Amino acid sequence: MMQRREFNKMLALAAASAAVRANAQSPARVAPAPAGDGIAWDKAPCRFCGTGCHVRVGVKNGRVVAIEGDQLADVNKGLLCVKGYHVGLALYGKDRLTQPLLRRNGVLEPISWEEAIETIAQKVMAAPAQFAIYGSGQWTIPEGYAANKFIKGGLSSNHIDPNARLCMASAVTGFLSVYGVDEPAGCYDDLDKCDVLLMWGNNMAEMHPVLFSRVIDRRTRGEKVTLIDLGTRRTRTTEFCDHYLEFRPNSDLAIMNGIAHLLIKKNTFDPKFVEKFCNFRQAPKDPAASPAAPLLGDPMSFAEYKAALEPYTPEHVEKLSGVPAEKIRLLGDLFANKDIRITSTWCMGFNQHTRGTNANRLCHGIHLLSGHFGRPGDAPTSLTGQPSACGTAREVGTLCHFLPGGRLILNAEHRKETEKLWNLPEGRINPKIGHHTVLMWEKFCTPADKGGDIRTLWVQVTNPGQSLPNLNKLFKAKAGQPEKFLIVSDVYRTATTELADLVLPSAMWVEKNGMYGNSERRTQQWFRMVKPPGDARDDAWQMIAVARKLHDLGHAGMKDKDGRFLFALKNDKGEEVPVWEWPRYYDINVDKVLFEEYRAFSRYKHKDLAPYDVYVKSRGLRWPVVQQPDGTWRETKFRFSEFDDPYVKKGAEIQFYHSVTKDDKALIWFAPAERAPEEPDAEFPFWLCTGRVLEHWHTGSMTRRVPQLHAAMPHAYVEMHPEDARERGFANGETIVVKTRRGELKLPVWVDGRGHPPRGSLFIPFFDERLMCNDLTIDAVDPISKEPDYKKCAATVARAAATP
Amino acid sequence: MSDALSRRGFFAAFSTPFARKVEAVPQPVARPAAGSAEAKVAVVQGRFCLALTSFCSVCIERCPVPGAMKKERGVPMVVADVCTGCGVCREVCPAPRNAVLMLPRRPSTRRHSV
Ligand code: SF4
Ligand code: SF4
Ligand code: SF4
Numbered sequence: 001m002m003q004r005r006e007f008n009k010m011l012a013l014a015a016a017s018a019a020v021r022a023n024a025q026s027p028a029r030v031a032p033a034p035a036g037d038g039i040a041w042d043k044a045p046c047r048f049c050g051t052g053c054h055v056r057v058g059v060k061n062g063r064v065v066a067i068e069g070d071q072l073a074d075v076n077k078g079l080l081c082v083k084g085y086h087v088g089l090a091l092y093g094k095d096r097l098t099q100p101l102l103r104r105n106g107v108l109e110p111i112s113w114e115e116a117i118e119t120i121a122q123k124v125m126a127a128p129a130q131f132a133i134y135g136s137g138q139w140t141i142p143e144g145y146a147a148n149k150f151i152k153g154g155l156s157s158n159h160i161d162p163n164a165r166l167c168m169a170s171a172v173t174g175f176l177s178v179y180g181v182d183e184p185a186g187c188y189d190d191l192d193k194c195d196v197l198l199m200w201g202n203n204m205a206e207m208h209p210v211l212f213s214r215v216i217d218r219r220t221r222g223e224k225v226t227l228i229d230l231g232t233r234r235t236r237t238t239e240f241c242d243h244y245l246e247f248r249p250n251s252d253l254a255i256m257n258g259i260a261h262l263l264i265k266k267n268t269f270d271p272k273f274v275e276k277f278c279n280f281r282q283a284p285k286d287p288a289a290s291p292a293a294p295l296l297g298d299p300m301s302f303a304e305y306k307a308a309l310e311p312y313t314p315e316h317v318e319k320l321s322g323v324p325a326e327k328i329r330l331l332g333d334l335f336a337n338k339d340i341r342i343t344s345t346w347c348m349g350f351n352q353h354t355r356g357t358n359a360n361r362l363c364h365g366i367h368l369l370s371g372h373f374g375r376p377g378d379a380p381t382s383l384t385g386q387p388s389a390c391g392t393a394r395e396v397g398t399l400c401h402f403l404p405g406g407r408l409i410l411n412a413e414h415r416k417e418t419e420k421l422w423n424l425p426e427g428r429i430n431p432k433i434g435h436h437t438v439l440m441w442e443k444f445c446t447p448a449d450k451g452g453d454i455r456t457l458w459v460q461v462t463n464p465g466q467s468l469p470n471l472n473k474l475f476k477a478k479a480g481q482p483e484k485f486l487i488v489s490d491v492y493r494t495a496t497t498e499l500a501d502l503v504l505p506s507a508m509w510v511e512k513n514g515m516y517g518n519s520e521r522r523t524q525q526w527f528r529m530v531k532p533p534g535d536a537r538d539d540a541w542q543m544i545a546v547a548r549k550l551h552d553l554g555h556a557g558m559k560d561k562d563g564r565f566l567f568a569l570k571n572d573k574g575e576e577v578p579v580w581e582w583p584r585y586y587d588i589n590v591d592k593v594l595f596e597e598y599r600a601f602s603r604y605k606h607k608d609l610a611p612y613d614v615y616v617k618s619r620g621l622r623w624p625v626v627q628q629p630d631g632t633w634r635e636t637k638f639r640f641s642e643f644d645d646p647y648v649k650k651g652a653e654i655q656f657y658h659s660v661t662k663d664d665k666a667l668i669w670f671a672p673a674e675r676a677p678e679e680p681d682a683e684f685p686f687w688l689c690t691g692r693v694l695e696h697w698h699t700g701s702m703t704r705r706v707p708q709l710h711a712a713m714p715h716a717y718v719e720m721h722p723e724d725a726r727e728r729g730f731a732n733g734e735t736i737v738v739k740t741r742r743g744e745l746k747l748p749v750w751v752d753g754r755g756h757p758p759r760g761s762l763f764i765p766f767f768d769e770r771l772m773c774n775d776l777t778i779d780a781v782d783p784i785s786k787e788p789d790y791k792k793c794a795a796t797v798a799r800a801a802a803t804p
Numbered sequence: 805m806s807d808a809l810s811r812r813g814f815f816a817a818f819s820t821p822f823a824r825k826v827e828a829v830p831q832p833v834a835r836p837a838a839g840s841a842e843a844k845v846a847v848v849q850g851r852f853c854l855a856l857t858s859f860c861s862v863c864i865e866r867c868p869v870p871g872a873m874k875k876e877r878g879v880p881m882v883v884a885d886v887c888t889g890c891g892v893c894r895e896v897c898p899a900p901r902n903a904v905l906m907l908p909r910r911p912s913t914r915r916h917s918v
Contacts, residue, residue, distance in 0.1 A: 067900075079858065080858070081858045082858065082860055082899075085854075085899075086900070205859045206859065209859050210858070212859065213857060213859070694859060694860070695898065711895060711898065712860075712862040712896050713862070753865065754861065754865060
């Protein structure tokens, strides 16, 4: 429709805006503060998305009064997106939680912190094995580390999983099964260097706006970069793209197989790269053979790989995906061209997919097969949604099967190392993996006599009451089960606190010290700049206070093998500080002590972290951060590439030094195109996709309280194709009912709005707690990553009045 | 596009109680005569607009008057002849320094129709 026209306009903008920008006062400088006005400035990463921009935070009289983009930050070079400019206001919603609340007779009533900590400790003590922690990719690194140590090292339980399971788990299993180690090899610099950017189901203009600005800015400077959007609906990103390839939901697998097919058929793959650096893999015949079997796969020869791809001719792929064969050829030709550099990015489009692991693998596969890997601009790179999905969930290993630094629960050697680093008696760490997110909530919502083996669940820094899929089954079913006890640490009331039995008021962002790790392996640090409101306290303090209470109640696990408390933290003089007493918590920098302890875990998988104080002075550093002979610390931009990664052997060119096959080679996987778990039929004729919008961050608990962001995007809606609306006689803005097998939702229809779904397809954003699209979504998960599929299920629509 | 699918209804529904019927959506009010005390027209100040360095399309999405705003080189522009001066675009603009100015509408020599 309009994208061609818009695109041309953008080219015009390219010419005009360079000049404008040179003269204009950039919005980055919001009300620049004159000197001597009493505003103190400090740096912090933005609280919101995984892009990880840095802001300068201006504080006056104990309040955050100004936010600027940080010119010194590599990620954003002074620029922010609409959310970032308002990040300071996220602290000042009128209804901040300021005291602990306990539900009595259905009503949340104020209690003291002592009572609150005692209550949790008693619940844990009563049934430690039935206690679980549901954490977050918004936990700071030290917070996640404390929670992980508390439950895995202290309670000998692995029932801890972060919300990152809902967003990055498939990327993790993808990286692990291809390179043997998690997280992207490349970084954002690839976006500055690529000739072609493929965005796979990735609406970068809305979800990683500052990154997309970086790309669009290249056009502004007159550079040529070809943007290709592969998706299931037109988005704001599409408007800027040279090509838009719209595919049938789930058929991204077929498209990537189509590219590989062409590379092989036309002999345009990179035989030298493949020979030197790759092995081939397919799904194991017996995935149940061992817990690692699905990740390791079965070897296959090149001939077998070739044969498996045989059916994926451009014409066949067109039939499966709806993408014209000539466009598949266009992609094949791009990958065949070694003179250009190709970066692929993806986010939830791949990950939230019942074949999410396979989608990730195939994308790495086409880059490896074609040799579009390991040069700046040639990279397959996943983008995270949360500010510390990488730093806290993945690197600290707060997932139910991980230990810190890329170690695994199932590996006896890894458990032993962890016990040693934590100074625990041998065998303290439970060898059985815990419940992953969907299972954890299912068990929590199931009565004990029916096998529901989680009784007490502590949620920190996340809002599962809105963000879990199929909410009626996985969250709302908790209601009316008095033996189930839900603890929620948060800063505002949310859909989750609605069912909470105990609510703990937390400090947020610059109200506490913190560290995050963004999408490009960048570890970031900030200091507390203002005090939290009322009696709100740090999440890590809450965890340590409960651990101490358990210690005092005689729980043996709270002591290490020398009888010392797990969180016996010392000051510079070597004296123990009772940090579990809140007034003493900031006597030392708990973040620094915990981070230095955690840092020892980071070497094993070459995710080397620098000392805390190095991060204090930087705007984040990308691991591995390695000390130079002159004592300085050097970050790594391009992993596995000899020219930049210090761990690659001289002369190796590329070395996958954590190779699954232990021969320094990566794995190219074959995976077949498969159908979605639920597809439209006569009764439910529409595809339903869910996702985010630019103005709101995830469930909107922070951004909906920022007046400017709320005014800009006040209400959820359902996007629909105009023809579909016209056929049913829906007016734009009319309230309709969207129904799936799991629930229904009344909301206004938006035709020709921001996004343009194709015929037979709907989109609903998930930020609005009044209109929760997760009443509708399915809870089917990827069998390997256990990540749910929020991007497709079958739905129907009706006039609101027509339903009783 | 049929009238029922015009952009008008959708945004009216946003700012009114949720289950409002489509018939009840108020139409934009007639604008005061040019030169009268209340007559206003919106102007987007490009240099404060987020669409310039980042991404934003809120005013265009929410302007209730078809044709009153268009995109010019990626940045929204007000078509003064069509703008009713309702001020929605200013209200919803999320830029750190509001990018929309509401200026008094001066009688224009070019627009004899008003
Ligand atoms: S792009 Fe993400 S990190 Fe950057 S300012 Fe926007 S929300 Fe914050
Ligand atoms: S003042 Fe009203 S009519 Fe004029 S451009 Fe703004 S929203 Fe549209
Ligand atoms: S709402 Fe404001 S910032 Fe957004 S595009 Fe319009 S004028 Fe620019």
